[in-house]
Amino acid sequence: MLPDDEDDKRLMALVAEGDDDALRLLVQRHHARLVGYLRGEVGSQATAEELAMEVFIRLHRAASRWRPEAKLSTYLIHIAHNLVLNEWRRRGRKPTTALEFAAEPGDITQQSARRVAELDEAFQRAIAQLPPEQRTAILLVVQQELPYEDIAEIMGVPVSSVKTWIHRARSRLRELLKDFYGNQ
């Protein structure tokens, strides 16, 4: 077990007792990864931050009921995924068309950096066009590097479904980006 996981358990026990400083430490430790995942799902930095805020509010409310056996980082993604589902229902499951993409600062005039920025933007737009379950699966396995079993638990489906969605997501992304790669 990684030291952070043990420390998460200690901090969660303090949060359950109303310790706001412990909550602050947990947020500092986990929010960057959470916002990264949510940004990949919803495509908007502002929406990603709003949802991440809601994740931690729900975590605080459920602190007394949180099971120490569960890994906190996975639990946070689980809550975030449920909020993403609510967001899709609210939007009517339409793909994100207006993506916010922050260009990399610094070496942006260099050709390689420009290509990286273009590639990242192309991937973001393609991922936004995936069906929700494929998008979640590909983000959790590639971006978050979670094992299939954790993804299956988060999404509430069998491992076989997760693997199927990942395979389909990769195929679909290749199809969407064939012109981009055809120009290489």
Place this chain on the structure above:
Amino acid sequence: MDNPNHKTFDQELAASLSRGRFIAVTGFADRVVGAIRSDRRRRVVIRWSSIATAAAACLVAVFTIAAPSEEALNRQTFALVAHDESTQFADLLGASADLSLLSPAVEKSSVVEVLNAPGS
């Protein structure tokens, strides 16, 4: 057979998504703690409002059960008025009662004749 294009694609997909794995937001922890404190205050207000509403409902129920209904008040009022009128009638009748005491000694017709007699 491995497709080198697929391998390149998978690698670049992984690299691209990895670049977006961590998005740190300055001051985010302070915002979260502030939001949670507001949420905590709101839940306290809601809890006490519910208690106050329940207590008010109980008081209303107590007063509603203890207080007489309008119909009962009306009946009481009419009864009082009737009693008052009957008392007044009794006062009037009290004089006639006195007269009735005298009736064995005085004939009614004799009284009428006396009253109707000229010069009386």
